[in-house]
Amino acid sequence: MRILKCHIENFGKLSNASFDFTEGCNVICENNGWGKSTLATFIKVMFYGFDGESKKKLAEKEREIYRPWQGGVYGGQLTFEVDGNIYTMLRSFGKKEADDEFVLKDEATNLSVDKFSSNVGEELFKIDSESFKRTVYISQNDCTTMATDSINAKIGNLAENTDDINNYENVDKRLKDILNAMIPTRITGSLNKIKKYITQLTEEVKEAESIDKSIEEITNRSETEKEKLNCLKKRREELANEQSKLSAAKDMQVKKEKYNTLINEYNVRLNEFEKEKSYFANGVPDETLLREIIAEASGLEALRQSVRIYEPTAEECIKYENNNREEFSNKDVIEKEISRIHSLANSRNEKKSMLSMKKMELTNRQTLIMDKKNKFDMMLLVLGVVMLVLGIATLIIADINIIGILIIVTGVVCAIAGLVIKGNRSKNYSQSDSELILQLENEIKSDEEFISESENEIKAFFEKYSILYNENDTTSQLYELRNIIKECEVIRKKISKYNEAKDRLEGEREKVCAFIRNLGFTPAENLIEQLREMQNKMQKIDLCNKEFRKALNAKEEFEKNENIQQLINIDTISVQGQTSMEELTEEFNTIHHQIENINENISLYNKTLDDYRIKRDDITDKEAELEKLKLEYAKGVKKYNLLVKTRELLNEAKTSFTAKYMQPVMTGFAKYYKMISKSNADAFCIDANINLSVNEMGMPRDISSLSTGNRDMIGVCMRMALIDAMYKEEKPFVIFDDPFVNLDKDKIDGGMEFIKEIAHEYQVIYFTCHNSRV
């Protein structure tokens, strides 16, 4: 494999620079600052990209270090040959890796190919960037080397199978991390944590024994209490039975007493009832009838009152005796008689009046006839006026109508007669005087007769009724008679009602008395009182009857419900002889209280037991967890131990594996060492890790103790020995970036010889700043 040419667009200080490379040695001798290291880095970057991408500081980032000073496209191209094919890779670099661009072209076709990816370095050389820098890229200040995994793999010519050895460091680190995470001896180790938890659980589980003991003890106590409880319950049951029996006996006793009481009550009520009933010798009357009789008896007083009201007084009796006539009984007849007498009296009076006038007329006529008769008309007129006045006065003052009217009529007649007489005097006087006088005389006579007869009749009428007759006051007398008749009528009616009431009173009373007599009693003066007493008695009898019935019913009901014979047979003395109910109750209560206390204790024991059992269950869980953890721990420890062993054996294998390739590397080193230093490398030795040491003063010393020049020389030799061991067939290019700057003059010659020598096998790109090292 060799580089043919490269072109740098911009990279660090280099810009638009092209370089061609030939087989063998390509020397680039330029002054310091020309950009040799930049070119060397460009070649490395073209194959591997930038290092230090993960560095935080910009100064440590290769991408930043070589960012073009003058700006422009950051990148370039490089043409190389491998296996007879020529490829050109073009790279441009952005601000970050993701912005980078990579193109690979086959020079034969000028087409892009994917023979290699952007990781072309690793794909070509089978080593990583770090290993590349330590072998084929030998920079000015980093000549020393040590084998990396890639180098070891390459040395073993295991280009096709380098994953395992390449990855050894990671594997070892991973195993170390896993073991550290598990380690039982550190607190951070998972096994240690499990162990700690196991210890904790073991301690907790130890409590099980004490808890079991407590459970057993509490269970025993609880059992003892339960036994006590059973005894007490048994005794309580016995007491309850005794109480029950005693209570039953007491009940029977009470019942018996109650029965006796019922019988006594019954007898008392019966006696009372019979006694009350005996009041009525002829049997207890019907209450309704008695009430009716009482009502009737109450009506007797009203009748008695009526009798008293209608009873005539002595005066009335005398008056009635004296005045009453048979005729009065016929009211119409007597009234007609009185009216007739009254008419008769009126007629008489009229006759009397007319008689006077007739007599006066007769006189006048006679006067007239006898001269003196002229004055007669005047007298009649005066008389007439006087009578008229008198009649009016009588009407007004005396209120005697008939008389007044008669007087007025008489007066009017007199006046009219006077006027007529006066008027007729001149013309009639002479012709009929004699006839008129006669007629008048006849009439007077007739009237006088009538008056006389009437008088007699009226007088006889009044006398009949023992009324002193007064011919001038017949009307008043008749009025008086009417009053007498009326009075007699009143008295008669009263007497009639009196008699009627009296008869009724007697009848009613007799009825009541008959009722009383029928009951076997002699009617008392005050019947009501007597009847009321009877009624009261009846009410009392009824009450007694009710009480008696009640007592009877109670007795019968009791007899119906209870075994009377058993009650009668109760031995009262034996009941009284037993333990008293109070004593039994007291003992029962005491035991009940004790049972409650024991139940409370048992309940507490149970609660405590429950608590302990919960704890015990927890511990059982913990025991199970402990067992599980112990298994897990044992399994973990086994795994840990096996992993430790795995790591040890893997390390042993790696050592053994790499040891096989120590000799070729050592041979190569000795060859190149002799080539440069002109002396043998006998004092040097190499270990399985390709670490070189030098024997000085009898002891193997690290090459870091040597001078810088020697270190560089040894490093270059070691690198070339490694490259020889790594690449048996296809030889890579080797970059030397002025590696002999620290060497002595004679050793520089050796170095030049070394370059010439290796240029036979390798394409060498050798940078130097001085012709002395060309």
Place this chain on the structure above:
Amino acid sequence: MKIIHVADLHLDSKMTANLDNIKAKERRNELLITFNNMISYAVKNNIQAIIIAGDLFDTKNVSMAAKNVVRQAIENNSGIDFYYLKGNHDAESFLAQLDPIPDNLKLFSGDWTSYDLEEDIVLTGVELDKNNSNSIYNSLVLNMDKFNIVTLHGQESEHQKKDKAETINIGELRNKGIDYLALGHIHTYKKATLDARGIYCYPGCLEGRGFDECGEHGFVVIDIENKRCQTTFVPFACRNLYTVDVDVTGSMSTVDIAEKIRGLLDKKDYSPSGLLKLVLCGEIDVECEKDVDFLSKRFESGYYFLKIYDETKLKVDYNQFALDESLKGEFVRTVMSSADLTDEDKATIVRYGIQALAGEELN
């Protein structure tokens, strides 16, 4: 007369050995539901008595829910008599809270207790403890004219073991006139001849709880007529557990192993409600890529619960590495030459080393 013989219900069992808290709680509830379903079965099938031959509960501390379920089941089914013989897991705390004890709950004690189930059927039982475990055999006297059921809770044995309260000496119970020996304690159904006259039977647990209780579970129905009985095992568990060995010999990758598991599961056709434990066995190459977590995730969705145990042996072909010029080859050869390691450890170390070199998980 029909009788249910059930035992080892282990109500209130924690169920957390394999399951997470949510599923464990679900399974605890399922234990109670199965118990109730069994009562419903009894009602529907005219069962007159249920013999609970021990371990009704799992712990001494019974939850209130479990107590209530059992109490209500007994109280609400007064037509069925429950004959409850306490086992080594049962506690008094359940009975202590039953005050009064229901009439249809019949109990046993440390002395032989007999109940006449019918005129000719007698149930006799005793609760074993360290005091009576040796003496019960001589004190058992049965009426030979009756159909005798005897119930006990303990491990069957042909001989009495010292200081083992839970041991039932089957030999001592022969020729005692027992027709049916109703036992409890063993969690798998078992029926065997006791003597010329009788049989003994473990109904197993009602519901499997862990992978040590795989297979079908339920109870036994005893049908007695004219002093002759027929017994039927009734599978009744709502879920069954299965342990399945999967031979993955020759597999070189997780995909190969998954195919073998798939093939076996398809063939067996386990119920999706089941709980499966797959045990990978056989020999696999030390370089076989195997991801058990992936396999668990791959198959767990098909079942109520599934877990995979890796019990495969590693096979190392040492000849394969004899000329292997690599660190791996050197490593295998180095391990091979280690005299202080067992073959198993060597295989494991080789696997670890190869996995480490390949950047794989170390398992």
